[in-house]
Every structure is written in structure tokens, then in C-alpha cells.
Amino acid sequence: MYPSSTMAIQSPSTSLVRFLAGAVSEAIRQAAEAGQLGSLAPPQAAAIAPVIQIPSDPRYGDYACPTPLGMAKACRMAPTQIAQTLQSHLDLPDIETQVAGGGYLNFRLGDPFLAKRLQELLHLGENFGKTATPHPERILLEFVSANPTGPLHVGHGRWAAVGSTLANLLRWTGHQVEREFYINDAGNQMRLLGQSLEVRVRQLQGEDIALPEDAYHGTYLIEMAQRLLEQVKAGIRPLPTTLEEYIDLAYGEMLAWQKQTLQQLRTEFDHWFSERRLHTPDPETGLSAIQQTLQELEERGFLYRAKAPRGEDPKPGAEEAVYFKTQEFGDDKDRVVQKADGSFTYLAADIAYHRDKVRRGYQRLINILGSDHHGYIGRLHAAVGAFSPDVKLEILIGQFVKLFKTDPETGEKTEVRMSKRTGNFVSLNDLIDDPEIGVGVDAARWFLLSSSMDSPINFDLDLAVKQTFDNPVVYVHYSHARCCTLLRRLQEEEKVELTNKVTLTEQQKLPYQEPEERALLLRLLALPDELIAAAEERAPHKIIRYAEAIAADFNKFYDNCRILPLLKEDPLLAQARIQLVQATRQVLFNVLTGILGLSAPESM
Incomplete structure (x- = not known):
């Protein structure tokens, strides 16, 4: 349905941060070799790693580099003078550079440059966001x-x-x-598991025997014992006669259960x-x-x-x-x-x-x-x-996870407690598909990823099952489905042929008319850098925030930028906006399915 969605990657995606940092590094090298950076010698210049940031205020450009401020002491020059020197050595066609107060270098990406990046996104499809690293590692x-x-x-x-x-x-x-x-299948815990299963079997056989206090008290062992006795009665297997046999039986079933649960959570x-x-x-x-x-x-x-x-x-x-x-x-x-x-x-x-x-x-x-x-x-x-x-x-x-749910009697949020060995804890299976508290795989993964690892999670079970935009999973899913629905309508009803070729006006401009268009495009093109930052910082939760930001930007765009009436009135603008929808669908799909392990519904 969507062009190049399964196209094999031909080149890595462009990291705009690395691209701009590389340009600044080259400018520093050239300026140092020309003796224009005061007391900064070329070997010192080679060790400088430029920093590229996204300004909080778009008036200061699309990207900014504060590195001249940090160079002032080594150069014995004013940061503004350093920035002006570097600016003179920058070779960035289709990118406007400015020196801001305090010594910042600001960059505003020109339309021809943005058009190339958008075309790269549409061309790479499911591979957009994948980058090469200068220092690849083999990691366990x-x-x-x-x-x-x-x-x-x-x-x-x-x-x-x-x-x-x-x-x-x-x-x-x-x-x-x-x-x-x-x-962890060695040690005393395995003996306790085997002993616990043996006691449950003997209890079901009518024997008056107590479960040791340090044994496993979960009801899952009663269910396992019931299955075992049914299999013995049916002649499928003999009853274990040694503790080792009980250990092996319980171990095999527990490990198979854990593997099945992890696969259900899309974890391999x-x-x-x-x-x-x-x-x-x-x-x-x-x-x-x-x-x-x-x-x-x-x-x-x-x-x-x-x-x-x-x-x-x-x-x-x-x-x-x-x-x-x-x-x-x-x-x-x-x-x-x-x-x-x-x-x-x-x-x-x-x-x-x-x-x-x-x-x-x-x-x-x-x-x-x-x-x-x-x-x-x-x-x-x-x-x-x-x-x-x-x-x-x-x-x-x-940190660990606390589950909260509204008490129907008091109307207050109360904790659903976990206690691993008493058998009263809430299992991962319960969180996924229990009739009373289950939230499904997508919501489970989303909320378990929603905070940084060093922060505890207060998991709101009520919010996770809400089918409103208060639930961020629903909001992001809806945004992807909205893209798919619109693109289907354009193809099936309006007979629009989707294209990956990005066209500029005669003045070499993107035909955008509203600020939401450019803001959305910049957000989508940031995917490679968002992934790099989240990987380097070991911070998967940042991609949750990024997905939410895409959804917010897309829905602003959708509400303010018409498409269907423009198919005849302004075909070039209509195509430009359709391509933003294509790009949004692609980036959300890549984030949801390729990174977060969630589904990407095409209709809701």
C-alpha cells in the first residue's frame, strides 16, 4: 500500500546532529591550521567534540552549537569571535548559519536540504532511523x-x-x-520447588501433610500437581518417585511457562x-x-x-x-x-x-x-x-513497579500489592490478560517503558485500559491509524498515486504554508538522533516521549492543514502534505514495531 515500505536499506539514515557536528569539527580544524583560533593548536583542536542541540525556541534556529563558549579559555578569545571564525569556514549548502549572542552558532535548515532528507526518509521506509556507528561493538x-x-x-x-x-x-x-x-536452575531454590510440588501432589492424594513455611505457596503448584495426577491417571506419564524427578518436572514446566510469557510480551x-x-x-x-x-x-x-x-x-x-x-x-x-x-x-x-x-x-x-x-x-x-x-x-x-487501581467502593487509587513467595503477587500474565486487571501487551509494554530505569513506576491500571486520548497508547495508536486511514482514502477513493519524489517550487522552496508543516517534518527527521541518544544513554523511555511528541505534532498538522480540498486547488501543496502523512506513518510504524515492540494498528 505504501511506497518503499519494505525496501532494503541502501545507506544509513542521516543523523543531522552528527552531520552538523562533523561540519563544525572540520571548521575548527581549518581555523586552527590557519592560526585563527588564538592559542589553540591543531592537536588540541582535533580533540574538540562539537555539541549540537535543538533550541527550545525555534527563533534561534533548528539546531545550535554552544561549542565556541567552551573553547574560549583554550583559545583566549571571546566566544563570539570564535563563532564568527568558525562560521567563515563552514561549508553547508542550503543551511543558513548565524552567530548568536554569547557565541552560539545557530543553524536553520534550508528547504532543498529538508527536501533531500524527506526523500531519504520515504525512500528508506522501514529502515529509516537505522544508522552506522563509528565504533561498533559486539554486545551481550x-x-x-x-x-x-x-x-x-x-x-x-x-x-x-x-x-x-x-x-x-x-x-x-x-x-x-x-x-x-x-x-538460575541450580541451588537450594530448585530443591524447594521440587519439594513443594511433591507436597501438593500428596495433599491432592488425600495425605495430611503441611507445606513447609519456606516452600513455594503459589496456587500455580496446585494446578501443576492436578495436571500431573490427570496425566498419571490417563497413563501419559508415571508418578515421580524421587525428589530429583519432581525437581525436573517442575523446572521444565516453569521454564516453559516463563518462555511463553516472555514471547507473549514480544521479548525474545x-x-x-x-x-x-x-x-x-x-x-x-x-x-x-x-x-x-x-x-x-x-x-x-x-x-x-x-x-x-x-x-x-x-x-x-x-x-x-x-x-x-x-x-x-x-x-x-x-x-x-x-x-x-x-x-x-x-x-x-x-x-x-x-x-x-x-x-x-x-x-x-x-x-x-x-x-x-x-x-x-x-x-x-x-x-x-x-x-x-x-x-x-x-x-x-x-527500580520496581507498583500497580494501582481504583477501589470501586471508595473511589480511591489503591495499590495492588506483589509478594513473590506467598502466592499473592500479581504475575506478568495477570498484567497482560487477567479479566480484572489485565491491560494487554501493548499497554503493558508502553507503561513499563514509560519511566527511566532509575525511577520506580506507579502503573495506573485504569489509565492503561482507557479508550480515550488520556491514554497515551491510544493517542499514538490513533495517530498511526489516522495516517493509514487517510492514505487509504486518498488511494482508493480519490485515486491518488502516492510518490516518494519530493518536489520543490520554482523558487526551490517547499510549498508549505503553515508552521505545523515544518515543525512536523523536523520532528520526523530527528528519528535517527533520537534513537542514537536513547541508545547511548540506555534510556528507552525517551522513545516513548518521542512517540508522544510525534502524535501531538501530527494531530496539530492534521487539524490545521487541509489535504482533500487541495487535490484540485493546489496539487503541489496537497502532495507535500500527503508526503508528510506518509512520513509520519512510516516513522510511527518504525518506532512502534521496530523499537518499542508494540503493534501499529491501521484502523481504530
């Missing part, structure tokens, strides 16, 4: 990584939405990204890494990955045996344990990796896991963790740094 992004002991809770849903969107952002901005889920993973792999002996060496890891750390001089970490006095009765020198990597104290009885700590498995990541050849590792893992930051940096000083580790710590 680990997120969610829940215990396979129950359904995912809403906090896991937030990390799923954030992680999958961040992966999209990094890929669209030129990086090679792989997504990984670390399955390239790798599912089982912790059990780290505990399994290598057939050649007879050593597990954890044992090999500690052996290598000892060879590198990072382990020691003591009754207390360095700098602390042993406590009475303390036994000798193996410590990892995490202090050398910024941790507040050294950590135990092997206890006096020979058993390994959880940290030992984490170190082995990150050693495995390093050995797989990634240049950057990104872990998304909840705020209850803040104490792990120093330890994980040590786990990576001990094996490779070159691999970069980022740990993104996020």
Missing part, C-alpha cells in the same frame, strides 16, 4: 534472568520490556547485540544459559566450570585463604575460607567464593558465568538488574576485570 545484553520457580512477576516484565527495547536501539544504531537469559532471547552448566564436570578435565574458574583466579593471584577478608579481624570460631580479591576492582571488601566445608558461594557461579561471557569474545557486557542487586556491582566488575581488562561491563540498576 543479559536481562530478566529469573529463577524458574514460578511465574514471572511485573518487575520481570519491566526488565523484559526495557531489555528487548534496548537491544532494538543498539541494533538500529549499528551494534551487534545478542540477548541472553541466565537460568538468542541464548538461554543454564547455571547447571557451570556445575557439570568437564568430561576431559573432570572439573566443573566453577572449579576451573577458581583455578584460573588462583593462578592469576586473585584468591587467598583466610578466616576473614583482608583488613578485618576474624570473628570467634571463624573457619578458613577462600576469598576473591574483589577490593582490587573497586568492591568495598573481598568476598568468599568457597566456604570452609568446600561448597561454593553464589558468587563463585556468577564469576564462572562472567568468565564464560568474556571467553565468548564480546567487547561489552550489559546486565540489567533490579535495585535489590545493587550490592553486586563491585563483585561483578571484579568477575570481569579479573579475566579481561578490555571487556567493558555495564550494570544497569532499575
Whole structure:
């Protein structure tokens, strides 16, 4: 229906910020080599990275560069004089440059330049927004990584939405990204899961037996036990006879459930890494990955045996344990990796896991963790740094989610509480499709992405299901559907042939007549830079704000800029406005489906 919507990308999208920054960098180089920047030598000039901003007031241009202000001390010149010098070296056809008070360089994009960028947008279609980066990296992004002991809770849903969107952002901005889920399928929690299922089965068989207090109390285990007994009765499978069999059965069902839930939330993973792999002996060496890891750390001089970490006095009765020198990597104290009885700590498995990541050849590792893992930051940096000083580790710590819904009796917002082990928590499945509180996949993802990771989310369940423009999901969806409906009408009823060729007037101007036209175009052309900024800042929520801004600008344009009456009155202006509708539809589609993982309805 829409031209070039599936066209393969032939070149990266133009980042206007990088384009202008490159022009200013070249002007600085030329001016420095000509000796026109005072005491600033060419080597110093080469290190300057120009900053490009969008002014809050359009009177100051479409873009602005405050870099001359920061150069004043090094140049020993007034910022205005520096800006004037740089302006004389700028080679920017079809872009007007001005020196503003204080030393700002302001840029106003000319119509021929804007026409080329609009034509690029329409030509690239679903690939508009994708850029190349000067420093591409191979990145492993680990997120969610829940215990396979129950359904995912809403906090896991937030990390799923954030992680999958961040992966999209990094890929669209030129990086090679792989997504990984670390399955915590070893340790005491797995024994508790198996024991909990066994007790539920025995209870259903009529046995008077209590569920241990530290077991998993969720009703999902009762349902699992019921299914198991039905399968046994039907001859589909035998009843487990050992704890290990109960563990494996419960583990398999829980992991399959979690995978299904994540797929429902449109979250996919390239790798599912089982912790059990780290505990399994290598057939050649007879050593597990954890044992090999500690052996290598000892060879590198990072382990020691003591009754207390360095700098602390042993406590009475303390036994000798193996410590990892995490202090050398910024941790507040050294950590135990092997206890006096020979058993390994959880940290030992984490170190082995990150050693495995390093050995797989990634240049950057990104872990998304909840705020209850803040104490792990120093330890994980040590786990990576001990094996490779070159691999970069980022740990993104996020806050949790609170759900609120109006109490029908009091009319007041009340919190719908979560409590993971009591079985009373609200699961991610509940948030998506529960008859009473479910909001659907699109609204779930939108609101889970709506705030920066370091801010808690107060999720308004009532707002998320409202079918009014108060609900931002509805507003943005409606804007995309409005574009599609208008374009369909133009093609089917008015017999308009959509074109990607942007035509200027004889005076080399875009035929726009209203300020809303140019404002909308500038907003749409900013997509590559919006994606770059959100990726670099690890801030998916910024794309939520961008989508809302597009919707607002488009609806202002739609309300103030007629199209249908102009098909005969002014065909050139009509075509220009139709192309803005085409471009809006394309950018919203790319943002919704390519980045945020939402649907893009064509009618509402």
C-alpha cells in the first residue's frame, strides 16, 4: 500500500546532529591550521567534540552549537569571535548559519536540504532511523534472568520490556547485540520447588501433610500437581518417585511457562544459559566450570585463604575460607567464593558465568538488574576485570513497579500489592490478560517503558485500559491509524498515486504554508538522533516521549492543514502534505514495531 515500505536499506539514515557536528569539527580544524583560533593548536583542536542541540525556541534556529563558549579559555578569545571564525569556514549548502549572542552558532535548515532528507526518509521506509556507528561493538545484553520457580512477576516484565527495547536501539544504531537469559536452575531454590510440588501432589492424594513455611505457596503448584495426577491417571506419564524427578518436572514446566510469557510480551532471547552448566564436570578435565574458574583466579593471584577478608579481624570460631580479591576492582571488601566445608558461594557461579561471557569474545557486557542487586556491582566488575581488562561491563540498576487501581467502593487509587513467595503477587500474565486487571501487551509494554530505569513506576491500571486520548497508547495508536486511514482514502477513493519524489517550487522552496508543516517534518527527521541518544544513554523511555511528541505534532498538522480540498486547488501543496502523512506513518510504524515492540494498528 505504501511506497518503499519494505525496501532494503541502501545507506544509513542521516543523523543531522552528527552531520552538523562533523561540519563544525572540520571548521575548527581549518581555523586552527590557519592560526585563527588564538592559542589553540591543531592537536588540541582535533580533540574538540562539537555539541549540537535543538533550541527550545525555534527563533534561534533548528539546531545550535554552544561549542565556541567552551573553547574560549583554550583559545583566549571571546566566544563570539570564535563563532564568527568558525562560521567563515563552514561549508553547508542550503543551511543558513548565524552567530548568536554569547557565541552560539545557530543553524536553520534550508528547504532543498529538508527536501533531500524527506526523500531519504520515504525512500528508506522501514529502515529509516537505522544508522552506522563509528565504533561498533559486539554486545551481550543479559536481562530478566529469573529463577524458574514460578511465574514471572511485573518487575520481570519491566526488565523484559526495557531489555528487548534496548537491544532494538543498539541494533538500529549499528551494534551487534545478542540477548541472553541466565537460568538460575541450580541451588537450594530448585530443591524447594521440587519439594513443594511433591507436597501438593500428596495433599491432592488425600495425605495430611503441611507445606513447609519456606516452600513455594503459589496456587500455580496446585494446578501443576492436578495436571500431573490427570496425566498419571490417563497413563501419559508415571508418578515421580524421587525428589530429583519432581525437581525436573517442575523446572521444565516453569521454564516453559516463563518462555511463553516472555514471547507473549514480544521479548525474545538468542541464548538461554543454564547455571547447571557451570556445575557439570568437564568430561576431559573432570572439573566443573566453577572449579576451573577458581583455578584460573588462583593462578592469576586473585584468591587467598583466610578466616576473614583482608583488613578485618576474624570473628570467634571463624573457619578458613577462600576469598576473591574483589577490593582490587573497586568492591568495598573481598568476598568468599568457597566456604570452609568446600561448597561454593553464589558468587563463585556468577564469576564462572562472567568468565564464560568474556571467553565468548564480546567487547561489552550489559546486565540489567533490579535495585535489590545493587550490592553486586563491585563483585561483578571484579568477575570481569579479573579475566579481561578490555571487556567493558555495564550494570544497569532499575527500580520496581507498583500497580494501582481504583477501589470501586471508595473511589480511591489503591495499590495492588506483589509478594513473590506467598502466592499473592500479581504475575506478568495477570498484567497482560487477567479479566480484572489485565491491560494487554501493548499497554503493558508502553507503561513499563514509560519511566527511566532509575525511577520506580506507579502503573495506573485504569489509565492503561482507557479508550480515550488520556491514554497515551491510544493517542499514538490513533495517530498511526489516522495516517493509514487517510492514505487509504486518498488511494482508493480519490485515486491518488502516492510518490516518494519530493518536489520543490520554482523558487526551490517547499510549498508549505503553515508552521505545523515544518515543525512536523523536523520532528520526523530527528528519528535517527533520537534513537542514537536513547541508545547511548540506555534510556528507552525517551522513545516513548518521542512517540508522544510525534502524535501531538501530527494531530496539530492534521487539524490545521487541509489535504482533500487541495487535490484540485493546489496539487503541489496537497502532495507535500500527503508526503508528510506518509512520513509520519512510516516513522510511527518504525518506532512502534521496530523499537518499542508494540503493534501499529491501521484502523481504530
